[in-house]
Amino acid sequence: MNPSPEQFDRLRQLLALKRYEQPPPRFFNHFSDKVIARIETEGLVMRTSLWGRLFPDLDAKPVLACVYGLVITGLLVIGLGVSQSLESEESNAPTLDTPWFAQTPGPAFKLPPTAPVVRSLSEQTDSTSSVIPAFPGTAPRFLFDVNQLKVERASYSVR
């Protein structure tokens, strides 16, 4: 079947009749009210977050979101630069470059002449003792100076 355009025109005229088919009078007066009422009763009302209210365009415009991200990143970089410059200014002040225990103590305190003499460990060593002092002639500069420590065999005489 190959209908002519004229036949289609009549069909279209016939189809245009369907525009007469309308809902009851005043049907559309309350249609949107019903829709809104259903949205409210079904708890579908969208609540905007504080973020959404402050930046309503970010969701809709990704470019704007990117620009916002770049601004935040820029501020962070600037903050980092400022903090580094402050640190370099403070580097002139005394710092703890060497360990606190390795620093030379100042002449702040002197023992009184009546104070008992403290001898070094090597001087106190008894020659009869089987314990050979692990420290050579000079005592280590400080307690945990691993460079000055030497491992030696210890011998014991059992009586």
Place this chain on the structure above:
Amino acid sequence: MNTHVLEKAPAPPAALPPANDQQEEQQRVKLAKNGDLEAYDELVRRYQERIYATIYHMTANHEDANDLAQDTFIKAYQALKSFKGDSSFFTWVYRIAVNKTINFLKQRKNKTHMSLNDLDFNAEHDADLVALISEKTPRREVNLIELQEKLNVAMQKLSEVHRLVVTLHDVQGLSHEEIGKIMDCNTGTVRSRLFYARQQLQAYLSDYLKSP
């Protein structure tokens, strides 16, 4: 169901709103996204008649059309956050309505019931219609009611897709391009479907459309 009487056959609705209205529409969509129900109410009012009419011509039932049209606008509100504005709000809502209606018709397939309305009384005074019946139709005794019934029965014989194309183009007055956007297909497909649907209707209504 009673029929609403109109003075004159309604013209096919304007397809897309003008540019100014589009800007205003975008603004309303933005407000509605932020929870402004008044803005969404305006959007519903703007498109309710077209959405309703499309669903009605697909279902041939006012109650179903009412329910589906409401569901369409509620679904659209729920999905409004995902609306990116790639298409117009009009096209987007239409697409929701069409999908809902086709799903509904598939479910209802076994339950064929029609409550088609009678034609408006004033339709008998429509010049085009009078000419169509009195001059072109061989069966001059045919009345408007019978003609409408035949037309609607023929429409229901079409597949959902073909009925939709005829409804959107010949009843609603949408362009091929707009129908393509709504149905997510190209205009060539729309044209071929429209041609096929018209051929089918032509065959069903041959007694009423033959030349004298």
